[in-house]
């Protein structure tokens with residue numbers, strides 16, 4: 001162990017695993033665990049620590065004496081600076097291995113429950129260009145790389161259109177090409193940046209809260225529809241129209257060109273009026289025989305192809321016969337509810353975002369799904385005895401909570417109702433494991449299927465079937 005700049009340098013650590021938040025894992029000579037960014041299991045790395053805690057260190061690999069055979073060349077020029085695809089330097093089969101392992105570890109270590117053998121993770125056919133939604137920020141305070149700073153070159157144009165540097169709210173990495181969204185996403189972003197500069201539209205400065213252009217959202221669908229939304233800080237009709245007309249003329253394939261004027265302190269558009277500049281105010285995504293109308297504020301799973309795989313697993317696990325009352329908790333825009341509706345007597349979706357419930361109802365009408373109902377509210381308040389008395393005791397519950405998992409009151413209510421089957425879809429197997437442990441006396445886990453929705457990242461979805469003991 002050596003010391004440099006008051007930080008500990010740990011030399012020649014063998015990286016043995018990939019851990020939480022996608023960090024590589026090694027053991028320090030003093031026995032503590034070291035979580036390392038920028039390394040791959042199988043590497044031998046010298047690590048500079050950035051954080052020291054009682055049981056572990058956090059740090060960054062600064063050199064390697066041995067490179068892992070699990071490594072692969074990252075395709076993206078922004079890898080290592082952009083926080084988006086931290087596992088791009090690891091082969092996809094190895095990414096899948098560590099995702100599967102994370103699910104197994106969480107269910108075993110946190111859940112401490114009897115498990116069936118966990119089904120092999122469903123990998124994604126597309127490992128790049130799989131996202132249907134990207135959001136970029138404009139900034140007049142571009143992040144400079146170490147090379148740019150060291151070159152002493154005077155950089156006059158500090159405009160950027162890209163992503164926040166991890167942990168830095170006011171620094172934006174100027175993205176040249178992102179490998180996550182299909183064409184023409186990159187072409188649209190590049191055109192908008194260049195055109196904005198040509199037309200002299202100022203880029204936002206978050207600290208000073210100045211500048212005209214704030215954010216850009218691009219949504220694409222598997223049916224090749226495109227939505228583009230530009231967020232401005234203030235109204236300058238001449239400049240706004242000049243930019244949006246140029247975008248419309250350059251990309252006639254855009255289905256929906258919209259804008260927002262948002263002068264408040266943060267970028268979220270959810271409390272803002274969205275104006276349609278050209279085309280429709282929505283696009284359509286399709287899944288099997290269903291069509292989903294998506295507007296600028298709608299939630300839709302960001303990997304459409306893998307969402308279809310996830311929903312198929314959910315439907316298989318539910319194994320509906322047609323006479324069941326199904327509850328779809330945390331229904332979002334009601335996509336799972338509508339996906340399983342034709343196999344059920346009735347489906348009831350509950351969700352806290354009112355706009356999502358409006359969209360769920362609209363999509364159900366559009367899809368002629370007549371046996372679904374949707375209700376809005378916080379789950380722990382809505383999913384109560386009064387609601388059950390009014391709507392009936394479920395035969396099957398599908399639950400797909402956010403990363404925090406289910407509120408303890410929701411778990412208690414599930415146990416009280418104890419439907420024969422619960423299908424638990426989760427984007428965080430650690431909180432899922434916690435909830436499964438709470439239900440273990442009443443429910444046996446009979447199937448577990450991890451699904452990869454986000455290649456090149458450590459994130460993994462997991463579907464579990466619980467059957468009443």
Ligand SMILES: C[S@@+](CC[C@H](N)C(=O)[O-])C[C@H]1O[C@@H](n2cnc3c(N)ncnc32)[C@H](O)[C@@H]1O
Pocket residue numbers: 299300301330331332333334335336350351352353356377378379380400401402427
């Ligand atoms: C992981 S998403 C699932 C969405 C949906 N099942 C789908 O596949 O598109 C979780 C959903 O839970 C909703 N949500 C979060 N907290 C909630 C709460 N306390 N009560 C009800 N819904 C909540 C979110 O708005 C989000 O739509």
